[in-house]
Amino acid sequence: MFKIKSIYSKIVLTIFGFIIAISIIIFAFTALIRNVIDEPSIYSREITREIKFMGRIVEEKMKNLSAVENNEEIKNMIEDFSNKTESDIRLLRLKDRKTLFSAYYDNENINIFSNKELDEIVKDTEKEGATRKYLRTGNGEMLFNTLIRDRDNNIYLLQSKHKIFYPKERRAFLWIMLFLCILIIALSAFPISRNITNPINKLIDASQKLASGKFGYSVDVKSGDEIGRLAANFNQMSERIRQLHENRKNLLADISHELRTPLARIQTDAEIIIDKNLSEEKRRDYLNDIIEEIRCMNSLIEDLFNLSKIDLGFEKLNLEDIEFSTLMNELYNQFEASIKRKNIEMEFVDRLNNQKIRADKAKIKQVISNLISNALQHTEEGGKIVITGHIVDGKIEISVKDNGKGIPEEELPKIFNRFYRVDKSRARDSGGSGLGLAICKRIIAFHKGDIRAESKLNEGTTITFTLPL
Ligand SMILES: Nc1ncnc2c1ncn2[C@@H]1O[C@H](COP(=O)(O)OP(=O)(O)OP(=O)(O)O)[C@@H](O)[C@H]1O
Ligand SMILES: [Mg+2]
Structure with missing residues (x-):
């Protein structure tokens, strides 16, 4: 589904939505009000004047005619009026209720009234000169009437039918639109506000929990805003x-x-x-x-x-290119005394083909010296320690191998844990605290490398670590 990515856009869209909805409401409302109140009254007053005026003109014409029926001039006049006023017009002779002329602007017939109704219209029109009558056709129509006489004193009713209201369906549509817009605004206000405030409430709740000591408490808000x-x-x-x-x-x-x-x-x-x-x-x-x-x-x-x-994460890596042989020389000097004391043979195997080791020198030295010191500690007099550097799978691998007492298989996974000592009593004597390998593991991980141990009881141990090139 389409997702809005920021609160900024959510608010902008909401405001636009509201502006559109409110415009529709205002439009529908004014359309309805104007059409029901203003327009018809102004408009119908004008048309009343118009029909009187038309009546007078037709009457003038009739006075000069001996027979009105079928007269071309009057027919044209009525058609002309119909076009100009955009209305349906008819001329009715009252004595025999016969429609003499009619012109349809809308192609719609003027309703034929019952005699009683017609009598009423005539009565009112005689009194007022011109009348208007709302037609209950549902199309918002009004009928305007005026009376005219020919020279033989025959009375005619001139009627013109105008559409001056919106038709019923259109008004119903406007009402529905108005209602729907108000409903949509009212209903959408709740989810929109909830959508914005819910995550804020969750955050408030979470920060209270954090403040009260629930460290690590997390909020479940997944939106991308x-x-x-x-x-x-x-x-x-x-x-x-x-x-x-x-x-x-x-x-x-x-x-x-x-x-x-x-x-x-x-x-x-x-x-x-x-x-x-x-x-x-x-x-x-x-x-x-x-x-x-x-x-x-x-x-x-x-x-x-x-x-x-x-x-x-307070430590920083000072990466530099280190030569394997330099590193090994420095380490040898560091351990020379203990090596000699224990009569240990120490061998360095350089298979790095001049590839420099990119690492933090002090830290890598600490790792290898921890490994050498472990090897020295757990290897009998006359034993052998081999330190090898080579490249495997695009990575530098350095291993420290001894032929000492080894580590039992079930202990191997635990030796990198802090304070873990295989032989607790003996470690105490030699002063080991079980932190050496834990530190190695952290330093190597910090370099984005791995460290692993292989060992066979009474045969020896090899600890290997990798470093990215
Ligand atoms: N080369 C090895 N041969 C046999 N056992 C080893 C070897 N290296 C480590 N171990 C075992 O793993 C345990 C953990 O080693 P680690 O270096 O973490 O601690 P430590 O040497 O006991 O103390 P520290 O290094 O903190 O002085 C050691 O106590 C030892 O039992
Ligand atoms: Mg150690």
Whole structure:
């Protein structure tokens, strides 16, 4: 169905509609009023004068004639009058009620009255010189009469029939039109107003709900007009507020939950240090523990804020073209000490054919270093880590493969969830908080890429991510 796309056009069209309807009403009304009141009275007064005038002229003519019947001159005169006045005219001799002449402008016969009626007309006409009589034919006709005499004193009735009202059907049509227009205006006022105010009411309702804390509440307004667009923006805003709220809630919950354990440990350590009998060596151990806990807490908070910033869209990508070998050199230097300590063999395979990686360098480095650090953590001494860069299906694929302990198949889908650790007790010891892969996933998604994991228990794990070229 035809849909109006904006309130602006709806209002313009409505105003035009009303103007047209009101014009029709005014036209119909004036037509009816003028035709019933003004026009007939002015018009019929004029015709009354006209018929008297015609009567006098015909009478003059008759006075010079010996016989009126069949006289050509009078016949012509009457035909001429009929044409000029656009009416049907007849001349009736009263003594024998015979129509001597008639001229039909409309090709319609003048009603033949009963003798009684005719007598009445004659009586009235004798009194007033000329009379008019409304004909109940339904055609809005009026009959104008005047009396004339010939030189033998025979009396004649000269009649002319005019259409001066709208015919019955036309008047009925005007009344119906008038009524219909008023009805249409009255009936359309409601749906038109409802059409405009309903969505506004829905928005008012929704904004109240949002104000009262129902974040994410959306309005169901599907029209494409201004209010529809406002509703779509409102829904977006509401969803955004929900995300922010959810994020803030999660962040607070995560921080308080994850910091409780290290804080408890720090407290215990500090309480022990206070004990004066503690040897200097032990005291140093406990202090080192405290420092390590604080380091972990700091990195945890930083990770959480990073995740939060990416989630909320506050982070921006500084895209640049990165060379695979440069990236790998930097990463190798970063991990050199741990690699050597664990006697791990590290291999880089460059199959990118000089294709540069278009990405945010700091963020991609964070992803790969998270993956390397996981691989290092879960690979036994003397193990091997291979980092490969190649192009698959028009995308850059980088994978970090180790031959460590692997991840059980049923755990694989969960490892990208925040705070997810396969081996909870062991992860605690190594200080992992389960955020590394969640951060990787967010950063890669931010680059419009994918990340996936393949693993076989006791054989090793490969984490692969793609980046668009
Ligand atoms: N290469 C791997 N080999 C075996 N298990 C892995 C490997 N990479 C990740 N995992 C498992 O997935 C879990 C989640 O990894 P993730 O990097 O998200 O957290 P984490 O390493 O425990 O902590 P964080 O990275 O925040 O310090 C790890 O706890 C580990 O159990
Ligand atoms: Mg990790």
